[in-house]
Amino acid sequence: MIKVAIVGASGYTGLELIRILHCHPDVTVTCLTSEQSAGKSITDVFPTLRGRCEIILEPLDPRAVAEKADIIFTALPHKAAMAVVPTFLALGKKVIDLSADYRLTDPATYGEWYEPHQDTGNLKRAIYGLPELRRERVKGADLIANPGCYPTSIILALAPLLKERLLDVTTIIADSASGVTGAGRAAKVDSLYCEVNEGYKAYGVGGVHRHTPEIEQELSLLAGEQVTITFTPHLVPMDRGILSTVYASPVTPLTTEQLLTLYRNYYDGEPFVRVLGAGNLPSTAFVRGSNFCDIAPLIDRRTGRVIVVSAIDNLVKGASGQAVQNLNLLCGFPETTGLNGLALFP
Numbered sequence: 001m002i003k004v005a006i007v008g009a010s011g012y013t014g015l016e017l018i019r020i021l022h023c024h025p026d027v028t029v030t031c032l033t034s035e036q037s038a039g040k041s042i043t044d045v046f047p048t049l050r051g052r053c054e055i056i057l058e059p060l061d062p063r064a065v066a067e068k069a070d071i072i073f074t075a076l077p078h079k080a081a082m083a084v085v086p087t088f089l090a091l092g093k094k095v096i097d098l099s100a101d102y103r104l105t106d107p108a109t110y111g112e113w114y115e116p117h118q119d120t121g122n123l124k125r126a127i128y129g130l131p132e133l134r135r136e137r138v139k140g141a142d143l144i145a146n147p148g149c150y151p152t153s154i155i156l157a158l159a160p161l162l163k164e165r166l167l168d169v170t171t172i173i174a175d176s177a178s179g180v181t182g183a184g185r186a187a188k189v190d191s192l193y194c195e196v197n198e199g200y201k202a203y204g205v206g207g208v209h210r211h212t213p214e215i216e217q218e219l220s221l222l223a224g225e226q227v228t229i230t231f232t233p234h235l236v237p238m239d240r241g242i243l244s245t246v247y248a249s250p251v252t253p254l255t256t257e258q259l260l261t262l263y264r265n266y267y268d269g270e271p272f273v274r275v276l277g278a279g280n281l282p283s284t285a286f287v288r289g290s291n292f293c294d295i296a297p298l299i300d301r302r303t304g305r306v307i308v309v310s311a312i313d314n315l316v317k318g319a320s321g322q323a324v325q326n327l328n329l330l331c332g333f334p335e336t337t338g339l340n341g342l343a344l345f346p
Helices: 012-021 062-068 080-090 107-113 131-139 149-163 212-223 256-266 316-331
Strands: 002-007 027-033 071-074 094-097 143-145 167-178 230-235 242-250 273-275 293-299 306-312
Touching (some): 002 316, 062 080, 094 316, 107 212, 143 316, 149 242, 149 256, 149 306, 256 273
Parallel strands (some): 002 027, 071 094, 094 143, 167 230
Antiparallel strands (some): 242 306
16 A cells, blocks of 8 residues: 655645545545645545545644555645655655646746746656656656646647647647636635626736646657647636637648547546547536646638637646546556546536
8 A cells, every 4th residue: 555645735636636535445635734734634624524534634744644545645835845855856756746846957948937946856756647648657666746737638639740740830829728726725806706706807918827838848859849838727617627729720621520539649548538529629617626638729711720629627627636546557556546436627
């Protein structure tokens, strides 16, 4: 039985990790930390866990946490993760980090979009944990940078086309819409019910959203050349889910049938990617609570442009579910262990 700790367990991704790992037959959660709620039971923070998880939340002491766990999930804000990950690694622990701290391979890029990186040595050993692209490298890692939610939805939508060099990479536009949980659990005016309900808005417009360099980094690696995209996120008045619609011009004319064949071949055998066709389009309603990514590629018959629509649950495939998928790869478990739950509908 693998013992795991969740550092930063009082946020939405922490709760989602607990929910998923509770059903994992080979894992036991042995430690949960929270600075604001230390000393309380996790059920005081999340009553949904009553009768299933009664662990008392601890303040974050890296050495004390390491004594209780083999693998540590760090579900902390950026900067906070890099302050503790080096200690966990020095103590021989494996870390799956859900923050942005280890996703960008270039510390200068991290500094441009966040702040100066304080752990560049370990930054070099981090593996970007998108299993569909890095499965074999994840298996041998001791530090996994769990991808962001928007990047997951966009990278998976474009990977087959970029791998085959079928797109004019200067034409990529991604419009993505997320539920409010993507903003985290901290109290913010912009996330209040009255501010969000009955509204739909763009934010981070004009190439300023912090997921942009992460998306471009991974798309560039797939394409074999520098990719710069137009990315516009939107906030939707729903709890969870991301729908991304990605547009680009192909280098030669393509048909929808050719795209479907390409995508079905590329994702053949992938347990969590479902390629839709025959008029079916992804909806966040049909992946809610699951680790699936639904993708539908098609051609705009009037313009010849490629359109790819993808849907994920931002808290599952976009965060905690993907983190557990990485844990399974790390430990040699079947990749779907603990993740076989179907979407919640309605």
